[in-house]
Amino acid sequence: MAVQIPRGTQDILPGTSEKWQYVENRMRDLCRAFNYSEIRTPIFEQTELFQRSVGDTTDIVQKEMYTFEDKGGRSMTLRPEGTASVVRSYVENKRFGLPDQPDKLYYIGPMFRYERPQSGRMRQFVQFGVEAIGSDDPSIDAEVIALAMELYSSLGLKGLKLVINSLGDKESRENHKQALISHFKPSIDEFCSDCQERLEKNPLRILDCKKDKDHPLMETAPSILDYLNEDSRRYFEKVQAFLSQMDISFEIDPGLVRGLDYYNNTAFEIMIEGEGFGAITTLTGGGRYNGLTEELGGPEAPGIGFALSIERLLMALSAQNVELPVEKGLDCYVVTMGEKAETEAVSILWDLRRKGLRVEKDYMQKKIKAQFKAADRMNAAYTVVIGEDELQSGEVSIKKMSDGSQEKTAIADLAAYLTDKTGRE
Incomplete structure (x- = not known):
């Protein structure tokens, strides 16, 4: 089991x-x-x-x-x-x-x-x-x-x-306590066992009883405000x-x-x-x-x-249907193509994360299309594709997921680019 x-x-x-x-x-x-x-x-x-x-x-x-x-x-x-x-x-x-x-x-x-x-x-x-x-x-x-x-x-x-x-x-509570004892004592056998036990020790707790809250004596109990x-x-x-x-x-x-x-x-x-x-x-x-x-x-x-x-x-x-402004999604999802890109992506993500960016990559050897679907599910603001060509040129295209627009930047400047676009510090 x-x-x-x-x-x-x-x-x-x-x-x-x-x-x-x-x-x-x-x-x-x-x-x-x-x-x-x-x-x-x-x-x-x-x-x-x-x-x-x-x-x-x-x-x-x-x-x-x-x-x-x-x-x-x-x-x-x-x-x-x-x-x-x-x-x-x-x-x-x-x-x-x-x-x-x-x-x-x-x-x-x-x-x-x-x-x-x-x-x-x-x-x-x-x-x-x-x-x-x-x-x-x-x-x-x-x-x-x-x-x-x-x-x-x-x-x-x-x-x-x-x-x-x-x-x-202390003085006010003691005077009120005695008034409560006098009020409840004649009919205390009508109350639950807890209230009966509390009568002498702490009668104020009787007023807080959930079992006997509808008892008539509750309505007429002496008010503490009259004993202050x-x-x-x-x-x-x-x-x-x-x-x-x-x-x-x-x-x-x-x-x-x-x-x-x-x-x-x-x-x-x-x-x-x-x-x-x-x-x-x-x-x-x-x-x-x-x-x-x-x-x-x-x-x-x-x-x-x-x-x-x-x-x-x-x-x-x-x-009350209050929506808390909880931060959701990724700053960037790094899509990789090829074994060398997968290896290099480890250090790229490390650099981005050290700059305070929330980033992710694939760890399940998914195809390119499946990686983009994962970026969508994770609500990534940007995606970056890194393959053999990008590693050779040292430059990547950054896609803004909300409107599909793209810009290029050097891999070395990727952290600065994303930091500026996402407002991270």
Whole structure:
């Protein structure tokens, strides 16, 4: 029996990988403009990292992690999300001691969650994430949100909707927690087992439950906005003011809680509505996580960030029929005639490729006609025929495939000619 790809994973093949490269390059360019630097962390970490940061009551930790015991008997987990690893690295490498704070970082890499595979939700998926650690200035919250919005809009997506909320500081959250416990406790036996377990530990997670989302008590649950103290309220108002200053529209949703325990104060999601999605679909989410560095053994260093699935981003682009300006085709296809030409073509291609040109030749001993057909299939901008006569004269004819026009140039000048015509540098 043939070996098949594991369930919930995918092969990203040529023709599709170029789209991945384009959006990843756009992410890197945008992060450069916002002065965020790339960080690369291990694909697996100690299980304790995610238990302490993501939270024992979350679905991720309870149900979805790929956890294994290594040969030393240590519990290891394939990373299910990126923030915990970035903050662990920030603490371990003492980046809190750098003179320029906040430490502005981004990552692109695979994450792993054991869940039922479905459209836009894989067991191995690729996340792009941004983290700004070391500042509790509300303007950095607005900056992180603006970066996420600009990524989507710059790629051509329409119908974007930004939803924000405040989860409050520690005092506000504790007061809200007690109100939620009082609200749900009399009828908690009507809720799923997960919600019953979370009631005392983290009742805010009940609001994020997918099984009980239609329960009547969900509609009447106390709003966090009614429990914000003055500091939290003022902070949230400043975030809103900065977003408005950048002409970024938003809606406030008191029910937005996010799924991870480390969030507090600002929380946000970016959604999209349009053909191919039906209902509004969440593209990304994030928020502030003051206290996470201390939980992982570091000093006080408040942070904020977001993460998005590149798979879901590409789905959104496809659903809206957005054509990415992915570079396709060859600059030149070198057609060879005769054994000597085939031999000389190796050094000619080597020279052209070293000049940054995308070129190809035949490796299957095809006839001339078949080579030209291959040039057409590969969408070559130009073709060059090299045979005995061309090698003796040192001159070749270059055919422009779009209109069939031809010009001559010396073989020695071929790279310069193609570089000029294709705009390569």
